[in-house]
Amino acid sequence: MIGSINHIAIAVHDLGVASAHWRERVGAVVSAPQRFPKHGVKVVFIAASNGKVELLEPLDDKSPIAKFLERNPDGGLHHICFDVPDLIASRDQLLATGARILGSPDPKIGAHGKPVLFIHPKDLTGTLIELQQA
Amino acid sequence: MIGSINHIAIAVHDLGVASAHWRERVGAVVSAPQRFPKHGVKVVFIAASNGKVELLEPLDDKSPIAKFLERNPDGGLHHICFDVPDLIASRDQLLATGARILGSPDPKIGAHGKPVLFIHPKDLTGTLIELQQA
Numbered sequence: 001m002i003g004s005i006n007h008i009a010i011a012v013h014d015l016g017v018a019s020a021h022w023r024e025r026v027g028a029v030v031s032a033p034q035r036f037p038k039h040g041v042k043v044v045f046i047a048a049s050n051g052k053v054e055l056l057e058p059l060d061d062k063s064p065i066a067k068f069l070e071r072n073p074d075g076g077l078h079h080i081c082f083d084v085p086d087l088i089a090s091r092d093q094l095l096a097t098g099a100r101i102l103g104s105p106d107p108k109i110g111a112h113g114k115p116v117l118f119i120h121p122k123d124l125t126g127t128l129i130e131l132q133q134a
Numbered sequence: 135m136i137g138s139i140n141h142i143a144i145a146v147h148d149l150g151v152a153s154a155h156w157r158e159r160v161g162a163v164v165s166a167p168q169r170f171p172k173h174g175v176k177v178v179f180i181a182a183s184n185g186k187v188e189l190l191e192p193l194d195d196k197s198p199i200a201k202f203l204e205r206n207p208d209g210g211l212h213h214i215c216f217d218v219p220d221l222i223a224s225r226d227q228l229l230a231t232g233a234r235i236l237g238s239p240d241p242k243i244g245a246h247g248k249p250v251l252f253i254h255p256k257d258l259t260g261t262l263i264e265l266q267q268a
Contacts, residue, residue: 026135076259121210
C-alpha cells in the first residue's frame, strides 16, 4: 500500500540559517522559501535525485511544529511522507488494524494541495508518518 | 554534492513488533532481518519505489542506537543517509565550513560495505546525516 517516499521533513527555527548550512556544508540545492499560512509553516525544498527534503520553520507559536521545536531546540527530523494510491483504503486499513489517525479520520488538504492524513507516531515505531494521495 | 537519498533509518526496540506494524498497518513489504554485529544492530529493509526505510534494533546496550532508544522509548526517526560521489571531498567541505564529523574524520566501512561518515547533528539542523560513498 505505501508507494514512493514523497518527502522527508526537518523542523528548524530559522530557514535562513538552516538553508545556508545545507548549501555550504553539504552542497545542497535549496529552493526559495514558500509560506503556507494555513499550515503554519514556511518551507524550503532540497532536491535529491530520488526525492526531496523539506525544511519547515513555524510561522508562529501555534504552528504544529512549534511544540516539536520546544522539545528539540536544535531542530530535527519531524516526519516522512509517503504517496499512497488510495488514501481512503489506507485510512481504513490503519483503523482496522488499531492504528490511530491524528485529528479527524477524514483526510485534509495538505501543503501540496492533495489529501493527506497523519498516523499517530505511537502506532508506527514512534515515527510521524504522513500519507498523501498520489 | 549530496546525491540520492540512500535510506531513512528508524530505531526500534523490537524488530518483530515493528515489522508487523509496518506490514499490517501500512502494507509495507518488509525484508527478513539481518544482523550486523560490527555495527551493533539487527536490520530489516522496507522497500519503497524510490528508496528504502531501515528499521534498526540494537543488539545490546553498547549499540550506537541504544542511547537513542532510552531517550525515545517508542522508537523514532534516527538518521538519513545520502549517497555522495566523492566522500573525501564531502568530508573536506564539511570541515572547511565548520561542521564536525562524529568520531574520526576518516571514513569507516558502513553496514552496506561502503565508506561512510556521520555529520554532527548540531551542525546540520539537529539531524543525524550519514554520507555514503556512492
